[in-house]
Every structure is written in structure tokens, then in C-alpha cells.
Amino acid sequence: MISEAKEETEILRKSVRDFAEAEMAPHVLKWDEAQYFPLEIVPKMSELGLMGALMPPELGGSGLSYPEYVVVVEELSRIDGSIGLFMAAHNSLCTNHIYLFGSQEQRRRYIPELASGRKIGAWGLTEAGSGSDAGSMRTTAVKDGKDYVVSGSKHFTTNASIAGIYVIMALTDPRSAERGISAFIIERETPGLSVGKRENKLGMRASDTASVILDDCRIPAKNLLGEEGAGFGDCMQVLDGGRISIAAMGVGMAQGAYEHALKYAKDRKQFGKLLSEFQAIRFKLADMATEIEAARLLTLRAAELKQSGKRTTKESSMAKLYSSEVAVRVANEAVQIHGGYGFIKEFPVEKYYRDVKLCTIGEGTSEIQRMIIARKIFQ
Numbered sequence: 001m002i003s004e005a006k007e008e009t010e011i012l013r014k015s016v017r018d019f020a021e022a023e024m025a026p027h028v029l030k031w032d033e034a035q036y037f038p039l040e041i042v043p044k045m046s047e048l049g050l051m052g053a054l055m056p057p058e059l060g061g062s063g064l065s066y067p068e069y070v071v072v073v074e075e076l077s078r079i080d081g082s083i084g085l086f087m088a089a090h091n092s093l094c095t096n097h098i099y100l101f102g103s104q105e106q107r108r109r110y111i112p113e114l115a116s117g118r119k120i121g122a123w124g125l126t127e128a129g130s131g132s133d134a135g136s137m138r139t140t141a142v143k144d145g146k147d148y149v150v151s152g153s154k155h156f157t158t159n160a161s162i163a164g165i166y167v168i169m170a171l172t173d174p175r176s177a178e179r180g181i182s183a184f185i186i187e188r189e190t191p192g193l194s195v196g197k198r199e200n201k202l203g204m205r206a207s208d209t210a211s212v213i214l215d216d217c218r219i220p221a222k223n224l225l226g227e228e229g230a231g232f233g234d235c236m237q238v239l240d241g242g243r244i245s246i247a248a249m250g251v252g253m254a255q256g257a258y259e260h261a262l263k264y265a266k267d268r269k270q271f272g273k274l275l276s277e278f279q280a281i282r283f284k285l286a287d288m289a290t291e292i293e294a295a296r297l298l299t300l301r302a303a304e305l306k307q308s309g310k311r312t313t314k315e316s317s318m319a320k321l322y323s324s325e326v327a328v329r330v331a332n333e334a335v336q337i338h339g340g341y342g343f344i345k346e347f348p349v350e351k352y353y354r355d356v357k358l359c360t361i362g363e364g365t366s367e368i369q370r371m372i373i374a375r376k377i378f379q
């Protein structure tokens with residue numbers, strides 16, 4: 001059952017909305033054009049408790065529930081998907097992986113740094129030759145005395161060049177495919193770790209995307225995260241939560257694009273009438289509003305299930321698949337409603353149109369989500 005939004009959730013929504021409108025909205029186009037990640041907003045996000053959103057207070061987090069976290073990601077993404085993506089990679093991938101599978105010592109050492117925003121987190125699974133087929137990775141971690149030596153590279157890593165802490169997946173037993181994958185915590189200063197060139201992207205241009213190069217990177221064995229060989233299964237659990245973040249990003253960006261289209265339809269006149277008087281435009285907006293609400297409910301349902309401690313593989317994939325495809329449709333119609341002005345950068349809808357596409361790709365493409373859902377319903 002979907003609960004009614006609690007009063008505290010609405011207060012949280014308002015505080016994140018106020019922050020996003022005041023501190024982000026005036027700059028988003030400039031950040032996008034310059035491909036600039038605004039590190040200057042991180043201290044403000046920390047003050048709001050967003051950098052440790054899902055972590056318990058004893059580890060320096062703000063202890064938000066998953067449904068509350070979804071509201072935060074939605075509100076940031078309503079103004080700028082890139083900041084939603086930054087938030088998602090830091091919280092639900094890197095920090096949450098350490099929280100879910102780390103030892104008490106690892107939790108105490110790394111989570112307060114991440115939750116306070118003193119360090120930014122990144123999470124590297126994808127490689128140049130292995131995306132959807134993540135199990136075919138090539139990066140290796142070879143045990144050498146009390147250390148592991150990690151060699152290889154991770155591709156398309158969000159927050160790669162701004163991170164202080166990386167969770168990196170590598171093969172500890174190359175003969176065992178997925179069962180030979182383990183996760184490691186690697187600190188930025190580790191000799192042998194370097195960051196490759198930042199990608200020049202279609203959308204989400206303020207988000208930092210780069211490769212992480214690991215050149216005989218020697219790390220202490222105590223930085224093994226979870227059990228040796230359990231890394232792939234652990235990643236799948238982390239992604240169950242991560243995909244809810246991407247669903248929330250889709251809802252937020254769709255909501256932003258829809259609001260701009262609604263406002264434009266009420267302002268623009270053609271044939272002596274406002275666009276909002278034409279049934280063709282009214283029906284587009286009606287469909288957009290309905291689909292956004294459905295995506296929001298599906299996302300919230302997955303988040304509530306996750307909060308109750310259940311596995312959400314199917315529900316997370318359904319929310320991610322539906323919400324990201326709704327976001328693409330809504331952003332497309334928002335541009336259409338703006339006519340030629342939708343194609344021009346002074347109007348924000350063109351940016352949503354570019355940014356939303358990432359939702360159908362990151363953390364598993366739409367095709368992969370359909371495969372997961374189909375596997376579950378045929379189980």
C-alpha cells in the first residue's frame with residue numbers, strides 16, 4: 001500500500017525544493033554548457049543532510065527512509081538531473097555498498113567521511129568492454145601477502161574525478177566469472193589510481209563522468225568489501241536500491257519539463273488563442289501529468305518495499321523502466337509544446353530532453369530491466 005506523504009516528508013520536500021530553486025536553478029545552463037560540476041554546492045547539501053541521506057545518525061547520516069530519499073532525488077532532479085545523478089552515485093551506490101556489506105571497522109572509517117560530504121563517493125562496475133554484461137569484466141585483484149594488487153580500468157564512472165573514496169569491482173578469481181568478482185574500497189591517494197579524461201556528453205553534462213585507471217594499485221587486504229567472490233551478488237543488491245534512485249531522477253526531470261510546458265501553454269498565443277485552449281495541447285499535458293503520477297507511485301512503492309527490508313529486484317526494475325521511459329516521453333512532448341522555442345537554449349526544456357535519456361541507460365538499460373522483470377515473472 002502506498003502511504004500518504006507524511007507531514008515531515010513534505011517539510012523535507014520543501015526544504016530541498018527551496019535549496020534547488022535558490023542555489024541551483026540560476027546556474028544550471030551555465031554548468032551544462034561548461035560541463036562544470038559545482039563543488040561549491042556540496043557544503044550546502046551537507047548542511048541539509050543530503051550527503052549521508054540514507055545513513056544512520058551514529059555514522060553521521062541523517063537517517064532518511066527510502067521513501068524520503070526518493071523525494072530528495074526527485075526534487076534535485078526537477079531542477080537539474082546532473083545533481084540528482086551526483087547524489088544517487090554518492091549515496092545509493094558508493095556509501096550504501098559500504099554500509100550494506102562493509103565490516104564495522106570499514107563503516108566507522110569511511111561512512112562519516114562520506115556522510116559529512118568531506119569526501120565524495122564513486123562506484124565502478126562498468127568497463128569499456130563490459131556494461132550490460134558486467135560479469136565479463138577484466139579488472140583483476142591479485143592477492144599478494146597482506147595486500148591486493150588491482151589492475152584494470154573502470155569506464156563511465158560518475159563522480160570519478162571529484163571522488164575521495166571509490167568502491168571498485170574486480171576479479172579475484174578470473175576462472176569463476178561472476179562468482180570470481182569482489183568489491184574493494186580504494187582511496188583517492190592510493191598510488192596507481194588515476195582518473196582518465198572526462199567524457200563530453202549529450203546530457204547530464206554537469207555530472208562528472210570519467211574513467212578510473214588502476215595501474216598495479218596496491219591496497220591492504222582489509223579494504224576487501226564483503227566476502228571474496230561475493231562482489232557481483234552484492235552489486236546486484238546495491239543496484240536494487242540504485243535503480244529506485246534512477247526512477248526518482250526520471251520522475252523529477254519529467255516533473256520539471258512538464259511544469260515548464262504547462263506554464264508555456266498558458267502564456268503563448270497562436271491563432272488568437274492561448275495554446276492551453278487547444279485540445280491537442282491539453283491532452284498532451286493530461287497524458288504527461290497522468291504518466292508522471294503513475295511513475296511517482298511505482299517509484300514510491302519500490303521505495304516503501306525496500307524500506308520494509310524486502311528484496312525489490314522486480315519492483316526496482318519496474319519503477320526504473322517505467323519512470324525513465326515516461327521521462328523521455330514527457331521531455332519530448334515538453335519540447336513539442338514549445339515549438340521552435342523548445343529547440344532554443346534559453347528555454348529549459350531542451351536540457352531536460354537531453355538529460356532524461358541517461359535514465360534509460362544508466363544502472364542497466366531498459367532492455368536489461370525488461371530481462372530482469374521477465375526473469376522474475378517467469379520464475
Ligand SMILES: Cc1cc2nc3c(=O)[nH]c(=O)nc-3n(C[C@H](O)[C@H](O)[C@H](O)COP(=O)(O)OP(=O)(O)OC[C@H]3O[C@@H](n4cnc5c(N)ncnc54)[C@H](O)[C@@H]3O)c2cc1C
Nearest residue numbers: 123124125126130131132156157158361362363364365367
Ligand atoms: C552518464 C553515465 C554515468 C554512468 N555512471 C556509472 C557509474 O557510476 N558506475 C558504473 O559502474 N557505470 C556507470 N555507467 C555505465 C552504465 O551503467 C552502462 O553504460 C550501462 O549499463 C550500459 O552498458 P554499455 O554502455 O556497455 O552498453 P551495452 O551493454 O554495450 O549495450 C548496448 C545496447 O545493447 C543492449 N543489450 C546489451 N545486452 C543485451 C541483451 N542481453 N539483450 C538485449 N539487449 C542487450 C543494451 O540494452 C543497449 O541498448 C554510466 C553511464 C553513463 C552514460
